[in-house]
Amino acid sequence: MHLLPFAWLVLGCVFCFCQAAPTNDDDFVSYSEFQVWKITTRSNEENKLVLQMIRHYGFEAWKDSDAISAPIGVLIPPPFLEEMKLKLAATNISYEVEISDLQTAINDENASVNVSAITTKMAHKMDWTSYHRLDDIYGYLKYLADTYPKLVRLIDIGTSYEDRPLYVVRISNSSSPDTQPAVWIDAGIHAREWISPAVATYILHQLVEEPTNVGLLLNVDWYIMPIMNPDGYEYTHMKNRLWRKTRSKTSSKKCRGVDANRNFGYQWGGAGSSRDPCAIKFRGANAFSEPETLATSNFITEKSKQIKLYLTLHSFGQVFLLPWGHSVTYPSDYDEMKSLAKNATSKFKRYKYRVGNLAAVLYRASGNSADWAKSIGIDYSYTVELPAKDFLLPASRILPVSQDFFPALEVFAAKVATLKVTYSFPA
Ligand code: 0X9
Ligand code: ZN
Numbered sequence: 001m002h003l004l005p006f007a008w009l010v011l012g013c014v015f016c017f018c019q020a021a022p023t024n025d026d027d028f029v030s031y032s033e034f035q036v037w038k039i040t041t042r043s044n045e046e047n048k049l050v051l052q053m054i055r056h057y058g059f060e061a062w063k064d065s066d067a068i069s070a071p072i073g074v075l076i077p078p079p080f081l082e083e084m085k086l087k088l089a090a091t092n093i094s095y096e097v098e099i100s101d102l103q104t105a106i107n108d109e110n111a112s113v114n115v116s117a118i119t120t121k122m123a124h125k126m127d128w129t130s131y132h133r134l135d136d137i138y139g140y141l142k143y144l145a146d147t148y149p150k151l152v153r154l155i156d157i158g159t160s161y162e163d164r165p166l167y168v169v170r171i172s173n174s175s176s177p178d179t180q181p182a183v184w185i186d187a188g189i190h191a192r193e194w195i196s197p198a199v200a201t202y203i204l205h206q207l208v209e210e211p212t213n214v215g216l217l218l219n220v221d222w223y224i225m226p227i228m229n230p231d232g233y234e235y236t237h238m239k240n241r242l243w244r245k246t247r248s249k250t251s252s253k254k255c256r257g258v259d260a261n262r263n264f265g266y267q268w269g270g271a272g273s274s275r276d277p278c279a280i281k282f283r284g285a286n287a288f289s290e291p292e293t294l295a296t297s298n299f300i301t302e303k304s305k306q307i308k309l310y311l312t313l314h315s316f317g318q319v320f321l322l323p324w325g326h327s328v329t330y331p332s333d334y335d336e337m338k339s340l341a342k343n344a345t346s347k348f349k350r351y352k353y354r355v356g357n358l359a360a361v362l363y364r365a366s367g368n369s370a371d372w373a374k375s376i377g378i379d380y381s382y383t384v385e386l387p388a389k390d391f392l393l394p395a396s397r398i399l400p401v402s403q404d405f406f407p408a409l410e411v412f413a414a415k416v417a418t419l420k421v422t423y424s425f426p427a
Contacts, residue, residue: 025239027239029240030103031101031241033078033103034076034078034102034103035075035076035097035099035100035101035102036073036097036098036099036102036390037074037076037084037096037097037098038074039071039088039093040095041072041093049091050072053084053087054074060075060280061073061074061075062390062391073390075102075242099389102390105390109131109194109395111395123143124143126140126143128198128201128202128398128399128402129398129399130398131194131395133234133237134230134234137197137201137226137227138167140201141154141169141204144209145169148208151173151208151217152169152170152171153169153170154168155167155170157225158294158295158298159295160229160230160246160247160291161290161291162231162247164231164234166295167226168299169222169224169225169226170222170223171207171221171222172221172222173214173218174221177221178306179306180219180220181219181306181419182221182223182306182308182416183220183221183223183308183409183413184224184225184303184307184309184310184311184378185222185311185312185313186225186296186311186312186313186369187199187312187313188200188226188228188229188232189228189229189369190232190260190314191229191232191236191243191244191245192232192236192242192244193315193386193388193391195316195386195388195397195398197226197227198398198402199313199386199402199405201226202398202399202406203402207224215410219417220413221306223303225296228292228293228296229245229260230292231246231247231292232244232245232247232257243257244257245257245282248289248290248291250282251277252277255278255282258282258284259273259281259283260290260292260293261365261367262281262282262284262366262367263283263288264288264293264297264368264369264372265287265288265297265367265372266367266371266372266374267324267366267367268367269287269366270366270367271326271327272325272365272366273365273366273367283367300373301376304376304378305422305423307378308379308380308415308416309379309415310369310370310374310378310382311412312369312383312384313384314383314385315385316386317362318353318387319353319384320345320356320382320383320384321356321357321362321370321383321384321385322334322337322338322341322355322356322381323337323381324374325362325368326365326366326367326371328357328360328364334357336379337379337380337381338355340411340415341382343411344408345408347408347410349404350404351387351405362385368383369383370382370383380415380416386401386405387401
């Protein structure tokens with residue numbers, strides 16, 4: 001069904017982050033004839049003007065950076081295309097059409113999805129040539145735990161708002177797991193960033209099923225949560241490919257969901273988050289209001305002596321972001337964090353990444369998970385923006401992106417292996 005495009009516009013939302021909101025939440029959202037434009041401004045005035053237009057129409061905008069010169073990606077519904085063209089021409093502001101029909105790009109992204117039908121007789125349906133539904137992913141986690149019981153434990157850490165299990169996979173070849181220093185990796189906080197869970201499951205596959213990677217398990221445990229927001233993830237497969245938030249009910253009857261990456265309890269409620277339930281960066285009614293962020297933070301807190309490095313996978317942007325994200329300030333050990341990230345990114349051959357402070361490189365994001373992890377004493381804490389184009393990435397790119405990324409983990413594991421786990425025992 002093609003929804004009335006006007007129904008999308010959540011009026012009154014602030015720049016950059018309106019979640020496209022259909023009138024009826026159960027309707028399928030088609031992006032047929034929607035376009036994504038990259039608008040480049042050359043002065044403060046032009047930048048202001050474009051931001052005003054975006055706000056006026058309630059468009060969703062994706063900005064690579066706060067820098068004035070950085071192009072702004074804007075999602076434009078069909079009835080506004082002509083008007084925007086005229087407005088930009090009149091003000092002499094240049095733009096290019098990056099995606100000329102978003103629904104076609106969405107359809108093409110996962111075109112090979114039926115491949116898994118052929119593999120129904122196999123122990124699991126996972127591969128890295130298509131994006132998979134949650135059942136396939138969870139089926140693969142169970143398969144790993146059943147097949148490699150000495151190495152893998154599947155830990156059920158709670159349930160999502162819609163009652164789906166939240167899983168963390170522990171990989172340890174130690175005879176006394178839970179005593180070694182560990183790396184934490186999560187993915188899928190933001191529902192529409194499909195490459196993130198795909199890379200996380202690829203990492204699981206490599207660590208568990210590829211014997212040549214056994215060195216990465218020496219002296220280091222791994223905790224991997226491939227999907228932190230399973231409700232949102234399923235919603236992006238079934239209803240709205242561009243959904244970002246969780247799926248919880250809010251104080252607004254017409255708008256659901258919280259931005260889980262604004263819901264963590266450090267500097268919660270500050271700059272770069274919204275109190276408007278219809279906004280795409282809605283922070284929630286309070287810190288850890290979401291069962292997903294609450295369960296995750298409880299688990300990490302419990303293991304915080306062991307977990308030495310926190311890595312959270314997002315898309316898009318090809319950048320490693322360092323705390324703090326709530327303001328343009330730097331932790332005292334910023335240089336140390338940065339040099340490790342530089343080492344890690346120097347491993348990449350195909351996709352180049354920048355390294356920098358979140359607020360400086362991107363924009364402020366109070367209540368994000370990496371700030372919180374840093375605040376509880378996990379010294380190395382990174383947000384990774386994987387490659388994609390406007391959140392879409394053809395499934396044929398999953399393997400190249402994942403393969404390119406994996407060697408960074410050697411750098412991280414080598415560092416973490418040198419760090420001591422110190423327990424304080426009650427006297
Ligand atoms: O806005 C966000 O939550 C992240 N970008 S995204 O396009 N994936 O939504 C950036 C948050 C960065 N957080 C930290 N540096 N910790
Ligand atoms: Zn994200």
